[in-house]
Amino acid sequence: MKLLGTMSVKNDELHIGGVSCLDLAKSYQTPLYVFDEQLLRQNCRDYVNYFKVNERKNRVAYAGKAFLPLYMCQLIKEEGLYLDVVSGGELYTAHKAEFPMERVLFHGNNKTIDEIQMGLDLGVGRFVVDNYYELDLLEAFCKQRGRKQAIYLRITPGIEAHTHDYIKTGQIDSKFGFTLTNGDLYECLSVFSRYEHLELVGLHAHIGSQIFDVEPFLDEVDIMMNLVKELDEKYQIKIREVDLGGGVGVYYTENDHPKTIEQFCEAILSKVDSSCQRLGIEVPTLVIEPGRSIVANAGSTLYTVGSTKDIKDIRTYVSVDGGMTDNIRPSLYQARYECAIVNKMRSGDQKQVTIAGKCCESGDILITDVDILGIASGDILIIASTGAYGYSMSSNYNKIPKAPVVFVHDEKCRLVCRRQTLEELLALEVL
Structure with missing residues (x-):
């Protein structure tokens, strides 16, 4: 497993933010989401620096759908970012x-009447509008309030990024935005x-997620x-x-080769400058919306290993105390991850196993056919780069x-979301 951020190995044991992962598991139990706050903040600062936020008045809007507890909102506020929300719940959290x-961008292809009114009443800076339905509602509600609202129109630019079909959004056949190529x-x-x-002040486009090549983004710049x-x-x-969306790919396994934040930002800014110079237009204020690339590598999940099932000449299943309830991505997107045993980082016999979740679903598999050292019942397993989604x-x-969330930084822990209790699990149910 690749060590990311402040991860370090001391006496064969994994630490994050100077805190022992074994101690974290003992203190908070498992499953447990652990976030490296130093790495997370550094990613924010790299975007602010390399996207020239201060020099050129550009904006970095964190895509809240990736991970948005209250503390995350405070953190990105402190780091000078804007916020991209896609629902009334995310807006209310902010x-x-x-x-x-005024630093909130409100996205969504089917905002409800209540959500639109909430956004107007709270003073959202920009509505990113997908369709006539929303335009008509916004016009009516703004007229009632005797005010104007700044908006972006979301464009479907017709770019097919090389990524999973479920996370492509820029191609013509998409539920999002006004299609460019057919005249909409x-x-x-x-x-x-x-x-x-x-007031139409901006245009927005988003071409997909987990994109490693910079070329699709440069094509997007030309179009916009x-x-x-x-x-x-x-x-x-x-x-x-002009809002160019997000979608920058990140490292999950050794097969992933993402660009750095610096490489991505510099390529975008250079392309914008050359395009505007060629067209003879003033360079607009630029917005990007990173989510995954800020939080993915900063988050990990700890599990306790339970039962093992060895099917001779076929496969060995090792089950943990979480699964698709805390990470749906392997089941939904066939996402791949790296893992390790936190107290056997350098020792033990290597064995190929499949990490299974505890849900009553045959598809509840977290990692298929992974080589891991010395795994046994009672061990604490870490799956890295689970911070996004x-x-x-x-x-x-x-x-x-639902599992709790802990932030670690400079040998200190901060509980950000506590574990849901069984009583809370039933809190909304009525007899």
């Missing part, structure tokens, strides 16, 4: 964390003047900058802000309570 609402966007622009209470010029010349609409996509399937 509100309760006292995140500045231009039809919307031709009637946009009827939305007197909406051409649109900025076209909207000015044909529709007299001046676009001041682990906790946020967790569920109570099989009536399993």
Whole structure:
């Protein structure tokens, strides 16, 4: 398993943020999400630095869907980031964390009436609008309130990124946005003047997730900058802000070769400058929306090893006390991870096993056919790089309570989300 961030091995035992993973498992029990706060903050600072937030007034908007407890909202506020939310729940979390609402971008292809009204009442900075339904609702509610609302139009640019089908969003056949190549966007622009209470200040596009090549992003830049010029010349609409979305790939296994934050940002900024110079237009304020690339490698999950099933000449199943309830990605996306035994980082006989979850589902497999040292019942297993979409996509399937979240930093621990109790599990049920 590759050591990430502040991970270190002392006396054959894994530490994160200077804290023993064995001690974490004893103190908080397992399953347990552990976040390396130093790595997480450094990723935020790298984006701010390399995307030229201070020098060029660009913006880095953290994609909250990846992981958004209250403490995460506070952390990104401290680091000077904006926030991308996609639901009323995420918006309410930001509100309760006292995140500045003017730094919130509200996404979603089917925002409910209540969510739109909540966003307006709380003072969301930008609505990212996908369709006429939302345009009409926003116009009506803004008229009632006697105010204007700044919006982005979400564009489907027609770019197919090489990633899993479930996380492609930029291609023509997508539920998101106004399609560019079939003329949908231009039809919307031709009637946009009827939305007197909406101010179109920006364009947004997102081409997918877990993308390793920078070329699709550079193609996206060309498309968006051409649109900025076209909207000015044909529709007299001046676009001041261009949001290029997120989707930067991260390391999960040795087969992944992601760009660094510096490489990604520098390539984007260089392409924007050259495109704008070629087109003879002013460089707009740029926005990017990293989520996974900020939190994925900063998070890990600890499990306790339970039963073992050795099927001769076939496979050895090793089961842990979590599974698809705390990490659905292997079942949903066939996602791959690396793992280790926290107190046997360098010793023990190597064996190939399949790490199985405890849910009553044959598909509840966390890692298939992985080589691992000295695994046995009672050991503490760590699966690395679970920071993105682990906790946020967790569920109570099989009536399993949700696991807690702990941040570690400079040999100190901070409980960010406590373990759900059995009583809380039933709190919403009525006899």
